[in-house]
Amino acid sequence: MEKTGEQRRRPVSIEASALTRCRHRVFLDATFPEELSAAPKNPGATQRQEAAAAHREAIRQRMFDADPDGWVHIAAEGTMAQRADRTLDACRSGADRIWGAVLPVEPDTGRRGRSEILLRDAERGGYIPVIVVNHKVTDPGRGATTTDLFGWAPAVDENRKVRAHSGDQMRVAHLYRMLERHGLAGPAQVAGAIGYNADCILVHDLSAVLDDYDARLADRLAIARGDVPTVPSQIGECRTCPWWDRCRSELAERHDVSLVAPGQRADVLRELGVTTIDGLADWTGEQPEVWPQGPFEDAVVIAKAWLAGAPLVRRYRQVHVARADVEIDIDMESYHEHGAYLWGTLLNTDVQSVYRPFSTWQPVPTADEARSFGEFWTWLSAERRAAERRGKTFAAYCYSRSAEDKWLLSSARRFHGYPGVPSEVEVKEFISSPQWVDIYQAVTDQFVCPNGKGLKKIAPIAGHHWRDDEAGGEASMAWYREAVGYEGGEVVPSQRTRLLEYNEDDVIATKVLREWMSGRAVLDIPHIDDL
Structure with a gap:
């Protein structure tokens, strides 16, 4: 597979996108164009x-x-x-x-x-x-x-x-x-x-x-021509890079520190002479004066967890998560910046759990988004009031609230005056109250997560699995285009079903994760001191 220096120095041309791209990827793209063209499209x-x-x-x-x-x-x-x-x-x-x-x-x-x-x-x-x-x-x-x-x-x-x-x-x-x-x-x-x-x-x-x-x-051209050597190092771009499987194998073989401390964190560690996961796990000195992201102690724990094969580590002996008599899980689906087309809910009581979606299948942006959002908010408010009348505690849950908060506030602004649509003040009162609980934050506060904190990384540890193997945010964008016949395309009703099942699995995932954190099974996860 390796090519000679003379082959690498053949004339190359690059577009501006290469200037903000991983330097090693620039080398691989230029050196193995046939493999690049044959790679599956992301x-x-x-x-x-x-x-x-x-x-x-x-x-x-x-x-x-x-x-x-x-x-x-x-x-x-x-x-x-x-x-x-x-x-x-x-x-x-x-x-x-x-x-x-x-x-x-x-x-x-x-x-x-x-x-x-x-x-x-x-x-x-x-x-x-x-x-x-x-x-x-x-x-x-x-x-x-x-x-x-x-x-x-x-x-x-x-x-x-x-x-x-x-x-x-x-x-x-x-x-x-x-x-x-x-x-x-x-x-x-x-x-x-x-x-x-x-x-x-x-x-x-x-x-x-x-x-x-x-x-x-000048730097990228020298790399593309093979005049400047590069080596792989994990960064955010790796998630969608066609060369990632190759690079990951190489990094894993040498226990490269970027696998547990990606991006600038790896750069800092290498400057301090720490190039392997083993070296980071054995860290005993003072923490670096400048550390780009997150607590440095977590990086050391993640290194130890990687070596031990532990997918999750408890920070505390006991794990806590807010619970209530009436619990509703919420997950929103949006299409880029065009609009939020689906608010999925799971109402959980002592008797049963019921999934209820509030959706529009008119391509966003559309005024029909106001109808579905208004109906969602009206229903949610009614359940809150009903719980209060019965003397029951109430909580609504999501996973990583930033997207839900953004579209709650945006929808209140954009659709002010439509039936059922709340004021921004009402939305702010709700999202700042103890009744709005972010399970992502509960995970972040109480666990160190070596493989990431995304819902699809954490929920399977609690025993939850999605029905669709392709389920994910990016895949759902493609499904949505077909579900609504975007830009004049043919409407594919089965993709609507697929989106609803994906959304339902997401809200069930937060329920399963919350219940797991409240039970004894979570104690099977190793504590920091156990590593």
């Missing part, structure tokens, strides 16, 4: 690519509808070289706005890239690259520089602040350098990004990032 990555393509097309249609005659469209026809030729011709003819721009590959610098939009700078000359991305580029606040979608007039925005995204910065810097190569870059050294909300163009000041860009490009 379903989540494929779904995100499809969603991004749909977003770009929606923006293109919106732009063209506003000014049908004001654009040169470089259609996705012919080879990339032919599209690049058409792009340069449009630039040299002075086109004001170009959609679908492709820039020529640069064999010497290794650059290749595309820009959704090129805007001609009417005052200074040259072109401004504008990219279209399917994530937020601003947040509420102030201080960002923005301009209108349909006219370039940058100004400080009193209503928006920048949402940092290094990948966007590297991409627009990449495109600027490619335009510069042909004498087409605007002298103002600015670029733009249209995000998910598509309510403005965020203006990037490239003078602040070009030096960093140049250094990253």
